[in-house]
Amino acid sequence: MTERTLTRLRAECGQGMVEFALVLPVLITILLGIISLASAYSHQLTLSDAVKASARAASVCRFASSNPNYKDYSQTFNDITQRGSLTGASVTTFACPTQGGSGYTIAGTFTQPITIFGLSITTITLSSTTQGVVE
Amino acid sequence: MAAVIAFGLLVMAALVIYLGSWFVTDRHLQQGADASALAGVEYIALVETQSGVPTSNGCGQTSDGVQCAKTYAGLNKVGLDSDPVFVFSNQGVKVKVKETVPGFGVGFLNIASTRRASATAVASPLTTATDILPFAVDQGQANWRSGSLTTLKFTKSGTGDFDLLDLGQPPVNSSTCGFNTPGIANCINTLCGGCSATISTSNPSTDFPPAKGAKFNSVQIKDAVNALAGKTVLVPIYSSLDSSGNYIIVGFGAFQLATPSPFSAHGTDSYLTGTFEKEITSVTGSGTIGASCSGPTFFGVCEVSLVQ
Numbered sequence: 001m002t003e004r005t006l007t008r009l010r011a012e013c014g015q016g017m018v019e020f021a022l023v024l025p026v027l028i029t030i031l032l033g034i035i036s037l038a039s040a041y042s043h044q045l046t047l048s049d050a051v052k053a054s055a056r057a058a059s060v061c062r063f064a065s066s067n068p069n070y071k072d073y074s075q076t077f078n079d080i081t082q083r084g085s086l087t088g089a090s091v092t093t094f095a096c097p098t099q100g101g102s103g104y105t106i107a108g109t110f111t112q113p114i115t116i117f118g119l120s121i122t123t124i125t126l127s128s129t130t131q132g133v134v135e
Numbered sequence: 136m137a138a139v140i141a142f143g144l145l146v147m148a149a150l151v152i153y154l155g156s157w158f159v160t161d162r163h164l165q166q167g168a169d170a171s172a173l174a175g176v177e178y179i180a181l182v183e184t185q186s187g188v189p190t191s192n193g194c195g196q197t198s199d200g201v202q203c204a205k206t207y208a209g210l211n212k213v214g215l216d217s218d219p220v221f222v223f224s225n226q227g228v229k230v231k232v233k234e235t236v237p238g239f240g241v242g243f244l245n246i247a248s249t250r251r252a253s254a255t256a257v258a259s260p261l262t263t264a265t266d267i268l269p270f271a272v273d274q275g276q277a278n279w280r281s282g283s284l285t286t287l288k289f290t291k292s293g294t295g296d297f298d299l300l301d302l303g304q305p306p307v308n309s310s311t312c313g314f315n316t317p318g319i320a321n322c323i324n325t326l327c328g329g330c331s332a333t334i335s336t337s338n339p340s341t342d343f344p345p346a347k348g349a350k351f352n353s354v355q356i357k358d359a360v361n362a363l364a365g366k367t368v369l370v371p372i373y374s375s376l377d378s379s380g381n382y383i384i385v386g387f388g389a390f391q392l393a394t395p396s397p398f399s400a401h402g403t404d405s406y407l408t409g410t411f412e413k414e415i416t417s418v419t420g421s422g423t424i425g426a427s428c429s430g431p432t433f434f435g436v437c438e439v440s441l442v443q
Binding site: 016019020023024026027030031033034037038041044045048049051052055059065100101103128129130131132133135 | 136137140141144145147148151152155158159162163166167169170173174177178180181193203207210211212367439
């Protein structure tokens with residue numbers, strides 16, 4: 001290998017490092033975007049679980065007064081969303097009907113911030129809804 | 136190298152979106168299937184307990200369990216894989232749903248995935264009734280279905296609106312609910328603390344003897360009853376007495392004791408005041424309830440639960 005070839009190789013290596021350094025912020029941004037997106041999906045699953053459990057609680061709301069272990073539908077929702085770090089998640093209010101068989105709707109929402117480098121780029125509203133029948 | 140890493144990250148990002156969509160869709164489908172199956176079975180329970188289906192139900196008065204499940208699948212925005220079907224001798228509803236998650240149109244990410252979920256709910260008869268007051272109420276008592284404040288009369292002769300039951304006898308597995316005044320008072324006292332007295336609904340014509348030695352107007356029973364003011368309890372309903380003088384229990388009534396003092400006494404008679412909220416009587420032999428949820432153990436009440 002000649003001296004000229006070695007010199008060229010060292011120069012190209014330096015060029016590659018400069019290019020990589022330029023692209024690195026973009027790659028890290030993409031990586032953080034992926035993490036943020038995965039977090040949003042995870043929160044969507046937690047929200048769905050909370051709405052589902054809340055709907056089951058709502059379906060037996062008429063027996064709340066006679067069941068000392070009954071947990072209110074909104075309390076059920078809050079417990080699950082707080083465990084899942086969904087601070088600020090909200091659920092629709094629902095007046096328990098007096099007659100069994102009445103329909104109900106439970107809808108939960110959570111505003112998910114999409115952050116990269118700690119900066120909030122945008123927000124997306126996660127939602128989940130269940131309709132059922134009161135027992 | 137940067138290009139290779141960038142490509143890898145983009146593939147990873149695509150997979151996050153792709154697989155994330157699967158998980159979210161699966162959860163949405165299961166949620167919709169569960170709610171639909173429960174709505175269908177609730178319809179069965181409502182129709183067969185004859186409490187009526189309210190117009191706000193969304194299924195309509197002329198629907199049935201599977202149609203109701205189908206309606207609620209639509210309300211929960213899940214697509215049906217096939218029409219819901221009756222299972223468990225028409226006492227359950229099975230719902231199958233599906234949704235197609237589209238691919239990205241590139242290489243292996245172009246594969247559209249059809250996600251599926253199913254749920255089965257069933258309405259089943261009660262197996263036991265617990266927390267029962269030892270007061271046998273006459274089924275013929277005029278006001279007991281009125282839903283308004285009712286005063287039940289107790290007479291020493293045992294011919295009033297109700298009598299004291301000895302729940303300490305078989306088949307009740309309890310040593311707390313005896314036949315005398317302290318035993319009855321103890322039974323009432325322990326109701327909200329988890330009295331172990333249980334009447335099995337496996338035999339709707341359970342006979343229980345009267346608690347002949349107990350005095351309803353005793354201070355012990357009076358205090359025990361008044362301590363339950365405002366609470367809803369179950370009282371056995373009897374149709375008549377058998378040849379041995381035992382009460383033939385045909386069901387239960389959900390009875391909310393009046394506040395602040397459900398117990399009262401005037402002269403030689405004593406009274407219990409409250410409101411009947413729900414009738415839970417046996418329908419055996421009545422022929423008025425739909426056949427599918429009936430049977431010897433059916434007490435006009437169905438438990439609704441998800442089984443799959």
